[in-house]
Amino acid sequence: MDTTERLYYQDSHLTKFDARVLSVSDAGVEGRVAVRLDRTAFYPTGGGQPTDTGALDEARVFECVDEEERGVLHLVEAAHAPEVGALVRGEVDWTRRRDHIQQHTGQHILSQAFVELHGAETRGFRMMSEASEIDLELASPGDAAIEEAVNRANEIVWDDRPVRVHHVTAEEAARMPLRKDSEREGALRIVEIEGFDMSPCGGTHAHRTGEVGLVAVRSWERARGLTRITFVAGARALADYRRANRTARAVAALFSAGRDEGPEAVARLLEENKLLLRRARALGETAARAEARELLEEAMQVSGAGTPGGGARLVAQVLEARDAEGLKRLASALVEHAGTVALLGSREGADARLVFARATDAPGDMNALMREACQMLEGRGGGRPDMAQGGGRRSDLLVEAIEQAASKLSDEP
Ligand SMILES: [Zn+2]
Structure with missing residues (x-):
């Protein structure tokens, strides 16, 4: 054959x-x-x-x-x-082969380091274009336990131990202290890392462990009951270090900080941002109350049964450049005033946004009015009888939709 x-x-x-x-x-x-x-x-x-x-x-x-x-x-x-x-x-192609030798031999060493220190067997191995993965039976993983195994692996690498290949029969293999059993029958190829590891394998390995250069773990996660470890070895470890170093320096430079102070600087910024957001929200509410008072002064009177003095004040208005939160905040500020109904809209490109609200003593079903308005705007919306929100993609009909709601309100008995 x-x-x-x-x-x-x-x-x-x-x-x-x-x-x-x-x-x-x-x-x-x-x-x-x-x-x-x-x-x-x-x-x-x-x-x-x-x-x-x-x-x-x-x-x-x-x-x-x-x-x-x-x-x-x-x-x-x-x-x-x-x-x-x-x-x-x-x-x-030697560059590619050497890379594979470094990742593959690095895997043998890292796998055995986890067995030796944590009794954790390797259940899977994948070499990918940037990094490799091993799936370990490591029940309680943590950075400390993993870095301990990484240290042990690098000790073996830097010992520059010989890596030998033995061709043996199945009977001979059965007497050897193998890390894993072979799935093959007949003659076996056993890869030995002197004084450390023996496992059946048909791959390409280093002549000595020093060729692996360095083994580094990039990240880990729990996956299907196992611990999945992403690692790099040899030239890939250097490439990965360069990438990580560049990223860390770029982040730190944004804060004019040293490379290792990046996380602290970002944490400070996030904390400051939280305080600023809180202040912006408080200022937004103050501004909404002031704007509400101004709008109410201009508001016209509409008739409405059951409201004090026999009339409600209506504020029907399209406001430019308002987000949903700003619009709702203004509506809420308006209806803090007795007898007030607010029919507010804003545009964002072709999209229209609406908030309808009324004071507890003012007339009208905001939910019903909103549904009708949204139908006209070819969108959707709704809410409660005293507060409803919605929108649609016909911002060209926004003014008309608000006018329709206002006239319905006036028509109410
Ligand atoms: Zn191998």
């Missing part, structure tokens, strides 16, 4: 190799073909680790697919595809 010798099993740092083309077939993707070789250094997608990329002679390799016993498929540019039987030179 055609199969592929997997060179990355022997040497994870091998990037250049020669191989014979066994087959070239349709890849199911336009402009690409699937090339099978007698040997390859390309790691195919699997085990939480993404595919390698690179080139076969002139042809770009976009992705490699693991077909188990049938070998590895290289999806390459059809335009430069090699012919069956040809001898080709393969080259793996």
Whole structure:
């Protein structure tokens, strides 16, 4: 059977190799073909680790697919595809491979650090474009417990311990102190980090732990009964540090503060903002009362049964640039005055806003008037008999809607 010798099993740092083309077939993707070789250094997608990329002679390799016993498929540019039987030179993108080695080996180390310190097994691992995730059986996570494991992991990294690969039988594996059981049958590949960790794995690893450089946890959360930890290792840790540093400095610069004083400066600003909002609201109420008195002086008298003196004062007005809260505040200030009815509106572009209110001793059903007005404005609204709010998208009919409500009010017996 055609199969592929997997060179990355022997040497994870091998990037250049020669191989014979066994087959070239349709890849199911336009402009690409699937090339099978007698040997390859390309790691195919699997085990939480993404595919390698690179080139076969002139042809770009976009992705490699693991077909188990049938070998590895290289999806390459059809335009430069090699012919069956040809001898080709393969080259793996080293920057990408090294990044994967750092994240993947970092995962082995971090996972074992959680086992050693907290007895927490790893249940899942995903390497993504920016960071990686592990799902841990860590029942009571916290920053302190997690950073303790991160410290232990970095101790192992900086010890620069050898990382060895053993090919063993299932019986031999059963006698080894493995961190996790293998899902495979037959011969096994065991990855050992000297004096620290042993686990079955088919991925690409560092030769020594020092290659990992640094392991840093970015964040954690509880997810489906497990603790999900997002981490970065190696060059990604440096890239992440740069990003975090830039963000922290940018925030602090807005306050002319030092980088690490950002959170304090933001907290102070939020506190100040809260006080200012409270003051603005109090001033808004004072202003609404003053405006209400002015409007009432201009208000006309309308007839209305059951109100003191036989008449109610009506304030029907469209006001510019009022938000819903401002409009309601003014209406409330108006109807603090006995016998007053307020029919107020405001516009915001094509949208119209309405607040109808009346003093307890004034006539009219604000809810009913509001419903009719909103129908005219092609919107919706309602409320209680003494206070209703609404709006619609026909601000061109706003004045008319208020006039209609005012005339209904006058018509009441
Ligand atoms: Zn591994």
